[in-house]
Amino acid sequence: MEDPKILETIACREALALAEDLNLTHVIIASNSKQAIADIKNGARGWNGSIVHEISLRATLFRCNFCFEGRDANTEAHNLAKFSLSRGPGRHVSLGQPHDLICIPPVVVFDE
Template sequence: MSTHQFIMKYIRELNDCKPVEVKHNPVTRSSVRKPRWIRPPENFAKIRFDGAVNRANDEGSFNAVCRDGDGNYLGSSVIRCTGLTDPATLEALACREALALAQDLSLSHVIVASDSKGVVQDIKLGIGGMYATIVKEIRETMELFQECTVIFEGRETNQEAHSLAKHAFGLDELYPYEH
């Protein structure tokens, strides 16, 4: 895939992930489409985070995407790492990255959302097995905000962060570097 094709594919996927206003019309259950983005409470920003694995290259990525209550883009971050392919650990690192992004953006009221129910539960309970140290750091960082909550939202609301995590693996095509 050429660099131009890669960029165009990424832009198309980002356009597909734009927040949509959910209208509450009385419709039948079978015709209800799940929203791609759920608005946070007033005066809150929402940061979606996700992790991804590329086992073929023995690497992982994790990211965070932040939008305000109106769906306006505030910032994002993506990190690739070689040798780390445990999905739960990548999700925990993504949550930590989401909180770092919130601090960088000087946010005080934050909803941090993931499609990993297990990791969200571990953070709420303060456990985490092999990533318990990351969970401890997440919980300590959450205390620095006026209000900060980690929640679970299904994959259908996480397309933007999911797409960014996948595209992180193709960054070498765009920006090659010396090893």
């Protein structure tokens, strides 16, 4: 499956799943697909209707806003989406390289 609208709708669903896993209460989900955002906002019943329905149900758990953001403003997300097409089915988590310990400030504990 490589239909961009369906893939963008799935990405929005996955964003909500991640927000739920992280116990977030306020989320803004941006997509570079105007049609996917319109389908979510209007509760469309097309090819991505079952995904839109799931998003609608899950979105009630949050203060949630879906918005369109042009591709030039979200190149990282676009590149990640292109990369994910090369992965097999299922969910994959990639947290990138571990942080450089030099950049993480040490925790200071004071004894009283």
